[in-house]
Amino acid sequence: MLLSPTMLRIEAVRQLRNPYTLAFTLAMPIAMYLLFGATSSYGTLSAGNGNVAFYVMTSMAAYGCAVAMSSLTSLAATEAKQGWGRQLAMSPLTTTGYALTKLLTAVAYAAFSVLGVFIAGMLTGAEVDDAWRWLATAGIILGLGLIYGLWGLGVGLYFNGDSATALASISMTFFAFFGNVFMPLDGLMLDIARFTPLYGFVALSRWPLTEGHLTTGQTDQPWMLVLNVVVWVSLFSVLVMAGAKRSRARQ
Numbered sequence: 001m002l003l004s005p006t007m008l009r010i011e012a013v014r015q016l017r018n019p020y021t022l023a024f025t026l027a028m029p030i031a032m033y034l035l036f037g038a039t040s041s042y043g044t045l046s047a048g049n050g051n052v053a054f055y056v057m058t059s060m061a062a063y064g065c066a067v068a069m070s071s072l073t074s075l076a077a078t079e080a081k082q083g084w085g086r087q088l089a090m091s092p093l094t095t096t097g098y099a100l101t102k103l104l105t106a107v108a109y110a111a112f113s114v115l116g117v118f119i120a121g122m123l124t125g126a127e128v129d130d131a132w133r134w135l136a137t138a139g140i141i142l143g144l145g146l147i148y149g150l151w152g153l154g155v156g157l158y159f160n161g162d163s164a165t166a167l168a169s170i171s172m173t174f175f176a177f178f179g180n181v182f183m184p185l186d187g188l189m190l191d192i193a194r195f196t197p198l199y200g201f202v203a204l205s206r207w208p209l210t211e212g213h214l215t216t217g218q219t220d221q222p223w224m225l226v227l228n229v230v231v232w233v234s235l236f237s238v239l240v241m242a243g244a245k246r247s248r249a250r251q
Helices: 005-016 019-038 052-089 095-123 131-145 148-158 159-178 185-191 197-206 222-250
Strands: none
Touching: 005 019, 005 095, 019 052, 019 095, 052 095, 052 131, 052 148, 052 159, 052 197, 095 131, 095 148, 131 185, 131 197, 148 159, 197 222
């Protein structure tokens, strides 16, 4: 069996009952948008093709998507190392079906996180000139955000189960602080940020709004942002392979 609707439903409900999932993948991005975007006096100021509230909303939605993908895929990898293979052997569900169930759950929660932040933005004054920019922003976030599933999978395979899930999500927060996500950076810190895992992803997510223009007056070139994403996808893939090799060695 490639995919079981029952297994998919159980997994979705299980994560919904997980306070960690609710807090860090769904509630936290919305709360941060409301704190730094909707309720701030500068939220109505102009920013590219919209206002600052839309800018902050995009940043928090991208962050929430990355956290959801990394944390849930790391949990799946940890469970796989703890003997789920033997459990699956006694059920009609194949290993591919199990992996697909976990992936679909992660994608669903990433989409819920983005949707929640966008709804909060719509209700609190986040604005952009054209309606298609809303759709383009959401599409970029969800499309590129899938790459952080590789990060979560690699961390889950490489590190011990007790710390892997926490490390996968906490590292996203660390990357966000140093990746020009939570606050505008300048000077040396901005130069460093351009090499971090979230910079290219979030900058491309903001592209429909900013078209690459930064608050410092500088402009990001599209090829630089795409290169950032490609390099980090490659590094995440190497981590997954190293984690798989280490996991097999333990067994």
